Structures are given as structure tokens and as C-alpha cells.
Amino acid sequence: MDGEPLIRCMVQEANRSLLVGTLEELKRKGYFSVTVQGHDIVLFYQEGEVYALDNRCPHMGFPLSRGSTKDGILTCDWHHARFDIKTGGCFDLWADDVPVFAVNVIDGNIFVRIEQANKRKEHLRAHHLQRLNDAMEQNIALIVAKSVLTLDSQEVSSSDLFRKGLEYGTRYRQEGWGVGLTILTCMMNLAPFSRISEDRLRAIYHGLSAVADDCSGQPPRFTVSPLPDVQSTSADVGTLKRWFRHFIEVRDADGAERCLITAIRAGKDQNIIADMLFSAATDHRYLDSGHVLDFTNKAFEALDIVGWDMAEQVLTSLVTLYAKATRMEERSSWRHPVDIVTLLNDCSDKLPAVLERGKQSQKTWKASKKTVDVLLGDNPAAIVNILIESLQDGAKHEELAAIVAYAAALRIAQFPITNEYSDWNTALHTFTFANAVQQAIHRLPSSKELLRAIFDIAMSNYLNRFLNVPSVALPYDKEEPINNKNSESNQGNNMNRFLDTLDKRHQVNEAAKMVVGFLSTQGEEEELSSILVHALLREDRSFHTIQMLEAAFRQKAELQRLQILDGVKPGSHVLIATTRYLAAHTPTARAQRQTFEIAWRLHQGGKLYEEIS
Numbered sequence: 001m002d003g004e005p006l007i008r009c010m011v012q013e014a015n016r017s018l019l020v021g022t023l024e025e026l027k028r029k030g031y032f033s034v035t036v037q038g039h040d041i042v043l044f045y046q047e048g049e050v051y052a053l054d055n056r057c058p059h060m061g062f063p064l065s066r067g068s069t070k071d072g073i074l075t076c077d078w079h080h081a082r083f084d085i086k087t088g089g090c091f092d093l094w095a096d097d098v099p100v101f102a103v104n105v106i107d108g109n110i111f112v113r114i115e116q117a118n119k120r121k122e123h124l125r126a127h128h129l130q131r132l133n134d135a136m137e138q139n140i141a142l143i144v145a146k147s148v149l150t151l152d153s154q155e156v157s158s159s160d161l162f163r164k165g166l167e168y169g170t171r172y173r174q175e176g177w178g179v180g181l182t183i184l185t186c187m188m189n190l191a192p193f194s195r196i197s198e199d200r201l202r203a204i205y206h207g208l209s210a211v212a213d214d215c216s217g218q219p220p221r222f223t224v225s226p227l228p229d230v231q232s233t234s235a236d237v238g239t240l241k242r243w244f245r246h247f248i249e250v251r252d253a254d255g256a257e258r259c260l261i262t263a264i265r266a267g268k269d270q271n272i273i274a275d276m277l278f279s280a281a282t283d284h285r286y287l288d289s290g291h292v293l294d295f296t297n298k299a300f301e302a303l304d305i306v307g308w309d310m311a312e313q314v315l316t317s318l319v320t321l322y323a324k325a326t327r328m329e330e331r332s333s334w335r336h337p338v339d340i341v342t343l344l345n346d347c348s349d350k351l352p353a354v355l356e357r358g359k360q361s362q363k364t365w366k367a368s369k370k371t372v373d374v375l376l377g378d379n380p381a382a383i384v385n386i387l388i389e390s391l392q393d394g395a396k397h398e399e400l401a402a403i404v405a406y407a408a409a410l411r412i413a414q415f416p417i418t419n420e421y422s423d424w425n426t427a428l429h430t431f432t433f434a435n436a437v438q439q440a441i442h443r444l445p446s447s448k449e450l451l452r453a454i455f456d457i458a459m460s461n462y463l464n465r466f467l468n469v470p471s472v473a474l475p476y477d478k479e480e481p482i483n484n485k486n487s488e489s490n491q492g493n494n495m496n497r498f499l500d501t502l503d504k505r506h507q508v509n510e511a512a513k514m515v516v517g518f519l520s521t522q523g524e525e526e527e528l529s530s531i532l533v534h535a536l537l538r539e540d541r542s543f544h545t546i547q548m549l550e551a552a553f554r555q556k557a558e559l560q561r562l563q564i565l566d567g568v569k570p571g572s573h574v575l576i577a578t579t580r581y582l583a584a585h586t587p588t589a590r591a592q593r594q595t596f597e598i599a600w601r602l603h604q605g606g607k608l609y610e611e612i613s
């Protein structure tokens, strides 16, 4: 469009409208732009009518005064989003509707009505809630980011945004719960570790975008109905649990889902439902490399955030996963040269008596260096025996799970980078499974079924022993401290130095040393957590890296709480493991970060194209 824009200064209030210019001038120029009360407005004269629109293109902020008009359609010259000049409605769903302003022409003067802030706020909240839904349907990350930022400023809580993602993800993916919802839940868990408010929103953006990505192009999911007359159903919970496990055993997802939804609709206690699911998730060994139990644990964590009213929709979304899962009994590595499955089955037969002896034990169980060495060793029978001995000595299930999870973390902390790159994930799967088992035990502290999973972790970790040949030495506990913790600028420097390290590839050992340096300085631990979250969120999403960090934070806290290992700092080793994993998977292209930053700058009212007026 030709002609220079005219900035008006003659703003007055008349009938709560603002004087922005004269009709004569608008007719002569065809358009002009004006800034009034903080609003950039563009006015057009088209076929005898005056139109006023927000001058910032809702896509990326390009001035619409530089756009083109034809046949009542305004086209932004930047990425060619098209708008109805009258209503502001956008024909391109990846952009957004542009706000329009009511216009009055009185005695040749043009007045524009600016809506009161509170009226606009109501409108914005409803609009952006709808936009968030549209963005997930269309899988457009920029709109997800913009909606998250706007809704946050409209005081929509992160748990409400999380709920929206949960509703969407459990409905619009036929396969049910998947990677997207797991990332979303991990992000909700990680966000509180950040000291950077922008990162907390970035976490939600990543989570919701992951759900949109995971559902993109997928058919929706329809839940089955409960059994008839559910309140008085003759099927008691024991029967429903038995049927559920049987249907999973024969891979009948529909039958299993009907049992599950019947139990939930009948108002059975949350722990009873958890017991149904976790029992079936451990009826076979290490289902789908731990994903079944891990996803189940995450689904329960999601319900902890949003409330049990979503239990039917959330928990039934897991059932297909159960029915289709690969069972490690079917894998040769679990059968040959050592028949691990038979070893574990024999052990399961002994467990009732073992647990009885454990109850009589007067000791307070503690793990020892020997316990850890055996768990990392190459003798599966010895590993089973030390777990049994620990139970007999009074180890609680959560303690045993924590020490086995610690051993799984050590595989990663001592993983040589000469291994095949994909083997990072082999070690990761065991650790994240271990974390899920340990967390699930909080719900069911004495579940015999979940106890079996602790032995599965230990066996999976045994099978991973080749990943520590040779084993990398842990960084020295007395690495150079991070100095001057009281100085804010030094904290910033430490953060920058660490992030700089992760800007380069293969800084696995260097990054781990820096972490030990952080940990050697009292008070730096929380700062370190925030930095690690920031380092994760600035990268493109990697499902496994997200899982790793989230599980590491959990297990570090568990080891600090349980105090089951004297003489070493197991929590530090878990953080070393997660830092090494993160460093092995950075840097990425950071395209998703760029998208969020564009949205952030637009949200702050910044112009992406300052030089263009």
C-alpha cells in the first residue's frame, strides 16, 4: 500500500470515543494509523465506509497499515494472513482474528470507541480459551504459546490450562494416553523448580504443544459404557479386578475398559482403582520397557493436579496401552542365557514368607555399598538374593525401590560416551521405570504386585551392565566450589557458564563436573534445579530428556527423605546422571524456543519489526 502513515496527536474524548482524525484526510490517503491510549490503530476508507482495526497483525505483529486491501479483504503483507476488514475475522487459522473498533463520523471528524479494559478482558479470556482449543486442533505452536501467555495474564491458572490439555489429549487420540500427556504432566511437575517466571509458562507451552503434536492427525477416542445398573452391580471390586487382569492378559481392551469404568463409576476408592491398574501393569515383566507403569503413574499424578472427577476419562485412556504392551517374557534377552523370568517367578513364590520375616525384623534397614555393588554387578541370582535379604531385614517397599532406582541412575552417571548413542535410552528406560514404581508405591505402600516390579527394575539394570564397560568415574566430590554465592551477578555468571557449556556438543563430563561444583556450594542446589529446568526448556522437546530430569528431581528428593545410604551423597549422583543425559542431548535446533520468544515479545507489546511503522 502506498502513502506514509500519519500519527495523530489530536486525541480528545467525546461520548467515550476518541477523536483520531478527519474523514477528509482518510478519503485522501485511503488509510492512516494512529496511536491512542496505548492502542496502535489503523483506519481504512473502503467503498464509502470507515473501518478501524488494531494495527498489529495478530500473527506476528507486522503493521497492518502496510497490508493490502481488495474486495473487503485486508491481507497482511508479511505472511499473507487475510482478514475481513469489517469484522476482523481471519480466514487463515494459523493467525488470529484482529480486534476491530467501533467508528463514528460526526461533522467530518472520526471517533473510535475503545472498549473498557474489563469488558475487553472478559472477551479476551473466552476468546483465548477457544483459541487454545483451536490451536491444539490445528497443532499450531505459536497460537498455543500466545494463548498460554494471554490466559496467564487473564489469571487463568496453570492447573486450569493443564486440565484443558488433559481433556483434549485423552479425547482426541484413539490410542489413548501417550507421549504428549506424559510430557504435559512432567512439565507441570518441573515448573515449580524454576525461579524464572517465563520458564513456568514455557513449561505449559511445551506440554500443551506436545499434546497437540501427539494428537495431530489421530482419530478421536470413544469411551465404553459401564456395566448396567452400576451402583448395585453384583460384581464386587475383587471380581472387577480379576476380570480386568484377565482381559488384559488376553489383550481384550474393550472388556478391560468396561471393568475399569464400572469400578470408577461405582465410586470405588482411588487406591482400589490404583490397585487394579498397577496389578495388571506388573502381571508381566517390564511391560513395554516400563512405559505402561510409567504412564499409569503419570496419569495418577495428573489426577492429583486436576481432581478425581476426570478419573474415567483419564484412566480409561491407558487401557489400550496395557492390552498391546510387549511382555519381556517374549524377549530373548530375558530368557537366555539366563532365564530371568523363571528366576523371578521362583522368587515371587517365596515373597509371602520373606515379607512375614521382614515384619518380625527389629532392625532399621539401611543399604550399604555392598548392596549397590551387587545391584550393579553381573550375577542376577545374587541381585535377587540381596533384595530378598533386604526385605527380610525390614526394608520397606519404597526404600527398596529407591535404592534400586539409585542403582539405575548410576548406570547413567557412569555411562561412557563411547557407547552407542541410542543406548542412553536403554539406561534411561530402566531409571524412569524405577522412578514410576517408587512413586506408585506411595499410593500402595504394601502392594505385593508392585513389589514384583522392584525385581523387574533390578533385572533390567542387570541386563544394562554392558553400558558401564568401561565405567566412567563419578566426578570428584570436592570439585572446585562455585564461588561468591551471595553475589547475584555471580549467580548469573554461573548460570551462563553452565548454559554456555551446554551450547556445545558432547560436554557430558564437563557439565557433570560443573554440577558437582554447584553442589559443593551450600545454597546452590535450588539454583541448580532452576538452571537445569531452564536448560531443558530452551531446547526442542525431547521426551526422554524431559522424563529424565523429572524422574531425577523426584528420586533426589526421595533419597534425601529416606536416608537409606550412609557415607555417600546419592542425590548428587542422581543429578550428575541427569546432567550427563541432558548434555548428551543438547544443543538442539531450538526452533520451539524461537516460537515461544516470538509469542512472548508480541505479548509484551514489543514490535518484532521496529523499523516498520
Ligand code: FES
Residues within 6 Å of the ligand: 057, 058, 059, 060, 061, 062, 076, 077, 078, 079, 080, 081, 095
Ligand atoms: S501474516 Fe501478518 S505478521 Fe505474519
